[in-house]
Every structure is written in structure tokens, then in C-alpha cells.
Amino acid sequence: MSGNNKDLETLEQETKEWLYSLDYVLEHGGPERVTELLQQLQIRAHKAGVKIPFTANTPYINTIPREKQPPFPGNREIERRIKSIIRWNAMAMVVKANKMESGIGGHISTYASAATLYEIGFNHFFHGKGEDYDGDQIYFQGHASPGIYARAFLEGRLTIEQLENFRRELKPNGGLSSYPHPWLMPNFWEFPTVSMGLGPIMAIYQARFNRYLEDRGLKKPGGHVWAFLGDGETDEPEALGAITLASRERLDNLIFVINCNLQRLDGPVRGNGKIIQELEAAFRGAGWNVIKVIWGTDWDPLLDKDKDGKLVKRMSEVVDGEYQKYSVESGEYIRNHFFGKDPDVLKMAEKMTDEQLQKMKRGGHDPEKVYAAFKSATEHVGQPTVILAKTIKGYGLGESGEGKNITHQQKKLNEDEMKEFRSRFGIPISDDDIANAPFFRPSDDSSEMEYLKARRQELGGFVPSRKGDVRPIKTPPEEIFEEFYKGTEGREVSTTMVFVRILAKLLKDKEIGKYIVPIVPDEARTFGMESLFRQVGIYSHVGQLYEPVDRDSLLYYKEAKNGQILEEGITEAGSVSSFIAAGTAYATHGINMIPFFIYYSMFGMQRIGDFVWAAGDMRTKGFLIGGTAGRTTLNGEGLQHQDGHSHLLAYSVPTLVTYDPAFAFELAVIIRDGIKRMYEDKENIFYYITVMNENYPMPEMPGNVKEGIVKGMYKFKASDKKNAKMKAQLFGSGTILNEVLKAAAILEEEYKVASDVWSVTSYKELRKDALEVERWNLLHPNGPQKITYISKMLAKEEGVFVASSDYVKTLPDSVAKWFPRTLHSLGTDGFGRSDSRAALRDFFEVDAKHIVFAALNGLVKDGKLKPAELDKAMKKLGINPNKKNPMQS
Ligand SMILES: Cc1ncc(C[n+]2csc(CCOP(=O)(O)OP(=O)(O)O)c2C)c(N)n1
Ligand SMILES: [Mg+2]
Numbered sequence: 003m004s005g006n007n008k009d010l011e012t013l014e015q016e017t018k019e020w021l022y023s024l025d026y027v028l029e030h031g032g033p034e035r036v037t038e039l040l041q042q043l044q045i046r047a048h049k050a051g052v053k054i055p056f057t058a059n060t061p062y063i064n065t066i067p068r069e070k071q072p073p074f075p076g077n078r079e080i081e082r083r084i085k086s087i088i089r090w091n092a093m094a095m096v097v098k099a100n101k102m103e104s105g106i107g108g109h110i111s112t113y114a115s116a117a118t119l120y121e122i123g124f125n126h127f128f129h130g131k132g133e134d135y136d137g138d139q140i141y142f143q144g145h146a147s148p149g150i151y152a153r154a155f156l157e158g159r160l161t162i163e164q165l166e167n168f169r170r171e172l173k174p175n176g177g178l179s180s181y182p183h184p185w186l187m188p189n190f191w192e193f194p195t196v197s198m199g200l201g202p203i204m205a206i207y208q209a210r211f212n213r214y215l216e217d218r219g220l221k222k223p224g225g226h227v228w229a230f231l232g233d234g235e236t237d238e239p240e241a242l243g244a245i246t247l248a249s250r251e252r253l254d255n256l257i258f259v260i261n262c263n264l265q266r267l268d269g270p271v272r273g274n275g276k277i278i279q280e281l282e283a284a285f286r287g288a289g290w291n292v293i294k295v296i297w298g299t300d301w302d303p304l305l306d307k308d309k310d311g312k313l314v315k316r317m318s319e320v321v322d323g324e325y326q327k328y329s330v331e332s333g334e335y336i337r338n339h340f341f342g343k344d345p346d347v348l349k350m351a352e353k354m355t356d357e358q359l360q361k362m363k364r365g366g367h368d369p370e371k372v373y374a375a376f377k378s379a380t381e382h383v384g385q386p387t388v389i390l391a392k393t394i395k396g397y398g399l400g401e402s403g404e405g406k407n408i409t410h411q412q413k414k415l416n417e418d419e420m421k422e423f424r425s426r427f428g429i430p431i432s433d434d435d436i437a438n439a440p441f442f443r444p445s446d447d448s449s450e451m452e453y454l455k456a457r458r459q460e461l462g463g464f465v466p467s468r469k470g471d472v473r474p475i476k477t478p479p480e481e482i483f484e485e486f487y488k489g490t491e492g493r494e495v496s497t498t499m500v501f502v503r504i505l506a507k508l509l510k511d512k513e514i515g516k517y518i519v520p521i522v523p524d525e526a527r528t529f530g531m532e533s534l535f536r537q538v539g540i541y542s543h544v545g546q547l548y549e550p551v552d553r554d555s556l557l558y559y560k561e562a563k564n565g566q567i568l569e570e571g572i573t574e575a576g577s578v579s580s581f582i583a584a585g586t587a588y589a590t591h592g593i594n595m596i597p598f599f600i601y602y603s604m605f606g607m608q609r610i611g612d613f614v615w616a617a618g619d620m621r622t623k624g625f626l627i628g629g630t631a632g633r634t635t636l637n638g639e640g641l642q643h644q645d646g647h648s649h650l651l652a653y654s655v656p657t658l659v660t661y662d663p664a665f666a667f668e669l670a671v672i673i674r675d676g677i678k679r680m681y682e683d684k685e686n687i688f689y690y691i692t693v694m695n696e697n698y699p700m701p702e703m704p705g706n707v708k709e710g711i712v713k714g715m716y717k718f719k720a721s722d723k724k725n726a727k728m729k730a731q732l733f734g735s736g737t738i739l740n741e742v743l744k745a746a747a748i749l750e751e752e753y754k755v756a757s758d759v760w761s762v763t764s765y766k767e768l769r770k771d772a773l774e775v776e777r778w779n780l781l782h783p784n785g786p787q788k789i790t791y792i793s794k795m796l797a798k799e800e801g802v803f804v805a806s807s808d809y810v811k812t813l814p815d816s817v818a819k820w821f822p823r824t825l826h827s828l829g830t831d832g833f834g835r836s837d838s839r840a841a842l843r844d845f846f847e848v849d850a851k852h853i854v855f856a857a858l859n860g861l862v863k864d865g866k867l868k869p870a871e872l873d874k875a876m877k878k879l880g881i882n883p884n885k886k887n888p889m890q891s
Pocket of ligand 2: 264
């Protein structure tokens with residue numbers, strides 16, 4: 003270092019001059035000028051090859067200094083009392099539930115640490131929906147639900163009985179769900195957050211979708227999205243995985259509040275580090291506005307005294323594990339271990355008693371600090387904000403859990419612990435009553451209740467609250483779909499191409515066109531959707547700031563502020579979050595948006611299954627379209643791309659209606675029916691439809707088979723060989739239906755087997771119907787028995803039953819027991835391969851020859867054909883009995 007040549011005094015003098023200059027500029031030019039100058043200095047130094055140390059961190063103190071703190075507009079005392087009562091009731095709810103019903107669970111410590119964060123929001127910031135749906139969207143941390151219920155109880159929205167039935171949802175009058183579930187409490191919860199990590203990313207895309215609606219003129223500007231999450235939760239890849247989207251899109255309508263209680267379930271989040279600093283660096287690096295709320299008001303005088311930064315240095319060097327220890331230790335311990343490490347720092351605390359030291363608050367428990375942060379966040383322009391609030395897990399639980407590693411699991415308090423809690427928060431419950439952990443609600447005319455209600459009224463009504471009843475949409479007219487009922491007159495197309503054409507037509511429809519939201523994760527060209535780029539534009543808040551490279555072509559890459567397509571890039575998690583935001587817009591904004599999320603089917607259910615589950619919970623509406631589906635239809639791509647099981651995974655989502663259509667008319671009927679059921683009849687369902695990329699002529703709809711298509715199965719082609727001795731009923735789905743048709747022809751021509759061909763559009767729908775009938779008949783044995791749709795269709799059908807699909811055999815097997823006779827299932831169990839369609843269909847044994855052989859085999863078993871015929875057929879068809887089992891190879 004060249005500075006080494008100078009003597010110490012000169013160096014000190016030089017430093018002083020620089021600092022003096024900085025003070026001068028700050029005084030005369032303000033902070034902006036200082037920033038400008040520092041940037042210039044940085045550039046100059048960088049050009050000269052100076053390596054400037056990088057840190058994305060600021061010191062370990064509050065971002066908003068005391069001088070910049072706004073006055074607190076509320077009544078501190080009343081708000082404290084309200085909060086204390088809510089704390090008590092939240093705790094009592096869990097304790098009671100576990101007293102009466104041991105092991106029923108619940109969480110006390112999460113809300114205990116977050117109470118101030120929520121209460122400042124409820125009293126000053128969270129906007130209710132009002133009449134016009136112009137409120138905020140708030141993602142409450144799932145494990146904090148007892149606190150949210152406890153507040154709703156004070157607000158008069160929940161009864162004592164409901165509180166007593168926390169986690170007892172099957173009680174005759176209903177109970178409260180453990181966590182936020184719109185499916186279970188559709189007038190209360192909006193966002194399921196308890197699968198950790200999903201809340202934060204869904205909130206980001208919610209904020210982005212709000213912007214989309216505003217930019218397209220479908221919603222008034224305004225409202226914030228608040229996402230409350232745990233510090234441990236940020237380890238989930240989804241939690242931080244999309245934060246750059248929020249800053250790139252300048253989502254200043256988005257606020258994350260991360261409750262940094264330094265603990266997760268098992269222990270410290272970062273015992274050896276500092277989660278707040280780690281998160282600060284990540285969010286600042288990603289371009290967010292970061293507000294740290296670390297220290298409470300009682301630290302301010304000490305920080306004022308800290309002229310040489312020794313206290314701040316000490317604050318910055320202590321690791322989280324140690325801070326956690328302070329939260330359970332005495333004042334004396336804190337004096338010795340925190341302050342005592344540096345004599346100057348120790349001196350700062352000399353006038354304070356041990357008790358005072360122990361009671362010094364963390365920022366997240368200080369209403370004035372939290373208020374300042376929230377206010378600053380809501381006023382911040384141009385960036386999303388994250389508030390990193392330091393708290394203590396289990397705050398107020400004292401010996402029974404505050405700051406302890408076991409606190410997350412704490413569900414029971416003994417009498418003494420409850421007395422202590424009661425006294426600490428001043429709840430008017432006598433020692434005699436305390437054993438029952440009674441709920442407490444002040445009288446309606448008390449100052450607390452009046453205050454609380456007035457605040458919510460001023461802020462537009464209660465939160466959380468969900469409205470699900472929106473005006474229905476009129477299903478688009480049949481004319482739009484008729485073209486598809488007619489077939490393609492020999493022209494070869496794929497169901498994917500048909501889907502894109504249906505989508506393009508829906509987008510043009512005067513009534514519903516503007517409500518359609520096409521969503522793609524960088525696969526539009528894969529599905530031949532690029533014509534839509536130009537037709538409706540790709541949404542971008544800033545429009546298009548560049549001349550696209552293909553501007554001269556007809557289908558150029560058009561980005562526009564009122565663009566309609568959400569081109570999400572390579573993020574299925576992000577895309578499905580947009581799908582959910584769009585598909586729940588009827589409830590959040592009162593607008594019936596109709597999302598179509600089209601993606602590679604292999605990167606759907608198995609990759610983002612948890613989101614799809616959450617979508618079901620949220621009563622999301624819309625169409626998930628699994629493209630390039632089918633284990634053998636997507637030739638060439640191989641093991642990772644060939645999907646033979648997404649339909650099986652879709653079985654697990656109760657409200658997901660699934661279809662595997664083969665022909666254009668089927669797809670058209672399904673989509674029209676879907677719009678009708680979801681948006682006109684207002685059913686709480688959503689759709690998963692697979693489309694494939696194999697081209698073949700689309701036939702005309704054979705008569706009125708619409709009902710059968712929707713119900714899951716219809717006879718596509720009846721054999722005209724009425725007097726044949728041998729018969730077969732062949733079932734196919736998706737493109738494999740073509741193999742089934744080929745098989746039928748072979749069976750008829752070469753083996754004299756009359757073969758009817760059925761298209762099975764949905765095994766899941768067939769199974770749902772059958773299960774319902776079976777259950778009804780079981781429970782009503784002496785009444786008239788119902789008949790399954792399968793029976794209605796097949797009871798009189800003769801011959802062998804063979805089903806083949808491009809999906810696993812479990813699909814046909816899932817309905818086999820309701821078939822009149824044995825169903826022989828062919829399917830694509832096993833890992834995919836890269837090869838041609840023909841080779842793959844041979845490998846997986848789902849092609850025409852295997853269907854023929856399975857049918858002949860069945861006929862032999864039924865005694866209709868001699869066994870010797872099978873050897874001959876095997877040779878003729880070219881089936882190798884010793885080929886490898888695709889399941890095991
Ligand atoms: C995806 C997922 N994994 C695991 C859990 C189980 N779980 C519930 S709460 C919790 C710890 C939460 O810690 P943190 O996020 O810090 O929240 P805190 O309760 O401390 O506020 C865990 C592991 C879950 N709910 N979701
Ligand atoms: Mg935590």
C-alpha cells in the first residue's frame with residue numbers, strides 16, 4: 003500500500019479531510035449528492051484498477067434512524083391492550099385444544115413472536131376489500147393462524163364455539179381449520195401459506211398480476227400485497243427464487259415482512275451467522291428496498307452515545323445463536339457477555355439495571371419501529387420492499403418457551419405458566435378461572451372494542467376475508483367451436499395445434515376475449531403459439547424498449563404494456579403462481595379471468611405438484627394444458643420429457659378435472675364445457691388437459707357424443723360386423739386411439755373379430771362417477787341402487803375388453819372393477835427412451851399389434867378361440883415374447 007509510506011499522522015489527517023468533505027457535501031448537497039459523488043469515486047477507483055471491497059450489507063442497526071421515524075398516529079396503550087388480549091386468546095385456543103384433545107396440535111410461539119407485526123398492520127395498514135375489491139392481499143404466515151383467529155374473535159367475526167373447535171373441523175357446527183385454507187373456510191382465508199415457500203412466490207406473482215390487470219385497464223390501480231413469512235422459511239428455494247422478478251418489474255405494490263425470530267422448528271435458523279444480514283444482502287443484491295427493524299426504542303439512547311461505533315461493531319459481530327441465548331438469559335448475563343466484551347460498550351450500560359437490560363426490546367416487538375417500517379414500505383416507489391424484523395420466538399411465554407429450542411412445538415402451558423402469561427399481559431382472568439384457559443373478550447362498548455372496530459372500518463373492513471361470489475360469465479357460443487366438430491377433412495394436425503386455434507378464437511371473442519390469460523414458461527414456439535405474440539402481445543409493464551430482431555416478420559416478438567400473454571421465462575413455479583393469481587381473480591378482484599397455462603407436461607404435476615394442490619385449496623379456476631404429452635407420442639426426447647404419468651399424479655387433486663382427448667372435437671367440447679362449469683355454473687373446479695404433438699386427420703364428431711366426451715367415455719365407432727362370433731371392445735385415449743382404430747381394423751379383417759372402438763377421454767371422471775355410485779349404494783343398501791356410467795355404457799356390450807393409452811396402466815386399472823368383465827390394460831409403465839413413435843409404442847407394448855394380441859388372448863381365455871391361434875398370431879404380428887419388460891429396463 004502506497005499509504006504505508008506516509009507517517010501515521012499524515013494518514014489520519016488525510017482521513018479527516020475526506021470525512022470533513024463528506025460532512026460538508028452532506029450538509030450542503032444532501033444525501034443524493036453524496037451518493038452521486040460516491041458513485042463517481044467508485045468508477046474512478048475501479049478504472050484505476052482499485053479493487054473496492056464489496057458488501058451488500060449495512061450495519062446491524064435499524065434502517066430508519068430515530069430522527070427519520072414518523073410520529074406514531076395510534077393510541078399506544080389501547081393497541082397494547084388489544085394485542086395482549088389477542089395474544090392471550092391465541093394461546094388459550096391452542097392450550098385448550100390440546101387439553102381436550104391431546105395431540106391435536108397447534109402453534110403458540112410463531113404468533114407470539116409476530117403479534118406486533120400483525121397488529122400494526124391490522125390497526126394502520128391492511129386495507130379491506132370494501133365494495134370494490136380495492137383492498138390489499140395479505141399472505142399470513144400459516145403457523146400464525148391462532149392469532150389471526152383470535153383477532154377475528156374480538157372483531158365479532160368468530161364465536162367462542164368456533165374458537166373452542168380450533169382444529170376440530172368435523173364438529174357439527176364446524177370448527178376452525180389448522181391453517182389458512184380457502185377450501186375449508188371460503189369466506190375467511192384467501193391464501194394457503196402453510197406449505198412453506200409457496201406463499202412468498204405466489205405473493206410476488208400476485209403483485210405482478212395486479213399490475214397486469216391495471217396495465218390492461220381491468221382494475222383500478224392501488225392496493226398492496228403483503229407476504230408474511232418466517233426466517234426459516236426463506237431456506238425454501240421457492241421463497242427467494244423469484245425475488246429478482248419483483249425488482250425487475252418494480253413491484254412497489256409488494257411488501258415482504260420476514261419475521262426474524264432467529265429460530266425455525268428444530269433450532270436456530272443461523273446459529274453461527276446472522277439471518278438478517280444474509281437476507282439483507284440477498285434482497286439488496288436483487289434490487290429490493292430493505293428495511294431492517296432490529297432494535298427497539300430503548301436502544302436508541304445507547305446508539306446515540308455510540309460515537310465511535312463500538313456498540314454497532316459489537317451488535318454486528320455477535321452471532322444469532324448468541325442472540326437467542328440472550329433472550330433466555332438474565333440481565334447480568336447480557337451485561338457480561340454482550341456489553342462486557344468491550345470496556346467502552348460496557349460503560350454505556352453502566353447506568354442500567356439488570357432488569358432493564360433484560361427487558362430491552364427487539365425492533366419487531368416495538369410498535370413505533372414497526373409502524374415506521376410499514377409506513378416507509380407503503381410509500382416507497384419503484385421497488386418492492388422487504389422488512390426484516392427481529393423478534394423473539396415464543397415472546398411472552400417466559401419459562402414455558404420464550405426463545406427456547408423447543409418453543410415451536412410448545413402446545414401446553416401448566417397453570418403457573420398461564421398465570422404468569424396472564425399477569426405479564428394484564429388479562430383480567432382470576433386465578434380460580436385460569437385452569438380452563440378461558441377466552442376473554444371485552445364488552446362491546448369498551449374502549450378497546452370501539453377502537454379496534456373503528457380502525458377496521460376506516461381501513462375498509464375486516465381482513466382476512468374472501469369473497470367468492472362473482473357475477474357469472476356467459477359461456478361462449480357454439481359457433482366458435484363448430485369448426486372443430488367438423489373435422490379437418492383429411493388435413494393432418496395435432497391436438498396442440500387445435501388447442502392453439504381454439505385459444506386464438508377465444509381471444510378474439512368480444513365477450514370473454516379480454517379475460518383470457520395465456521401463460522407460457524418459454525415454450526410458446528414448442529407449441530406453435532408464436533402467432534399469438536403478435537395477435538395479443540406479450541405483457542410488459544414498460545412496453546417494448548427495443549426494436550425486436552424479427553420486427554420485419556409477421557409474427558414478431560411483440561411486447562406491450564397492454565399485452566395479454568404472460569411469457570414467464572423458464573419458471574414453471576412462477577408460471578403456476580401467475581395461473582393461481584389469474585384463476586383466483588374472481589375472488590381477489592371480482593373479475594372472472596380465464597387462465598390457460600400451457601407447459602411441457604413432464605414439468606407440470608411432478609415438478610409443481612404442491613402449487614397445483616394449493617391451487618385446488620384456493621378454488622382456482624382455469625385450464626392447465628400439458629403439452630407434448632404422452633410417453634410414446636413425444637418421440638426422440640427420451641426419459642426426462644416423455645410423460646406417461648402426469649394423469650396419474652392429477653388423480654390426487656380432488657377438484658382437478660382431467661382429460662386426455664384424442665380429437666379436435668373432443669378438445670373443443672371439453673374446453674367449452676369447462677368454461678361453462680367454472681365460470682357460468684361457478685363450480686369450484688379446474689382443468690388439466692393433455693395435448694399431443696402427433697399430426698393426423700381429425701375426424702368429424704360422430705353424432706351427439708358431447709355428453710360422453712364430458713363424462714369420460716363414448717363409443718367412437720361401432721363395428722358393422724353384426725353377426726361375428728367373436729367380439730372385442732377396444733378402449734383408447736389420446737393419440738393411442740389411432741392405434742386402437744388400427745387394431746380394430748386388423749381384428750376385423752384378419753381375425754374376424756367384430757371390434758367396437760371407444761374413446762376414453764378421462765379415466766379420472768369415470769372413476770369419480772363410479773366411486774360416488776358405489777358409495778351411495780353402500781350407504782343406501784335398501785333403496786334403489788344407482789348404476790355407474792361405465793355400467794350404463796358397457797353392461798350389454800359383448801366380447802373382450804382391452805384398453806390402451808400413452809399413460810401408465812394404473813389409469814385403466816383404476817376403473818377396471820366396474821367393467822362387466824376383465825379389462826386388459828396396456829400402458830406405458832417405465833422410464834422413457836429416445837426413439838421413434840413406432841419403436842416406442844412397440845417397446846411399451848401399446849401399439850396396434852399388442853392391442854390385437856391382447857384381444858386375441860382374452861378371446862382364448864373366454865374359450866372363443868383356440869390357444870394355438872395365439873402362437874400363429876404372435877408370429878404374424880411380429881411380437882417378441884422374450885423382449886425386455888419396459889418396467890424393468
Ligand atoms: C414445505 C414445508 N416444510 C416443512 C414444514 C413444517 N414446518 C412448519 S413450521 C416450520 C418451522 C418454521 O420456521 P420459520 O419459518 O422460521 O417460522 P417461525 O415459526 O419461526 O416464525 C416447519 C419446518 C412446512 N410447513 N412446510
Ligand atoms: Mg423463525
